[in-house]
Amino acid sequence: MRGDTGQGKILLPAKITRDAVINIRALLSHPMLTGMSRDQAGIPIPAYFVNDVEVTYGGERVAHFEWSSGISRDPFVGFSLRASKEAPLTVTWKDNKGGVYTASADVRFTTTTADATG
């Protein structure tokens, strides 16, 4: 098993203005095994996959995903969010073996000065 399983990452746009609909990208390192493959010795590899993903924004649940093992390894998801407030965005991934992984990013509005200077 790779050592980086459970490393989550959230990517926000560089510039965020109040009430803009922004693109959020969330990535987790996870093998996402279906349980249908075998190792080199022919022994079945047990299913091991993320089946529940929760997205909260300022503590409020804004999205919830239910997955089978048909989502690809190192699961990636991109979705929208209306940047209505400056608050943390948190994604929590749960797998079928009880693993819980969390990543957070702070939604902060870009100031006018920062806009002007790029």
Place this chain on the structure above:
Amino acid sequence: MRDSLSRRTFLKSSALAVAAIVATGSTASASPLPGGPDDEPDEDVKKVLREKFGDRPIRPGHVTLDTPDVAPDSREVPLLIESDLPMTADDYVKGFHIVVDHNPDIYLAGFNFTAAIGAATLDTRIKMRRSSHVRIIAETSKGALWTTSRFVYTSLNGCV
């Protein structure tokens, strides 16, 4: 033994995929449905849809799926899903459902949203066992169901 078997399976599935591509090339213009050849779900898929959505009508429209016609890697088939339905506090897209006809788990995933997200878009990557219809069902907070489908050709079993 295992090697020769997997080689044979690979050759067979490749040949089938090529044959399928050749076949659709000649019939695509005759197919009235955007989903490709024979868009009608089979009984197994209909059963999954009934379990999930009951007898509510699922109509084509208001949701789009962007994905390759031929998947270079069936372990990672990119899907880009969008909807032009409203996203207001009292009428919004409550979720996107992904259904792949010939996958072991026909109901692949459900992505549930609230109005707070502002726009119904989704970008993800899925595994496919073999060439199949990929169906997206958009469900609104008022219970309406809209769908689109695309036929995606694959050459290898990506369900690892």
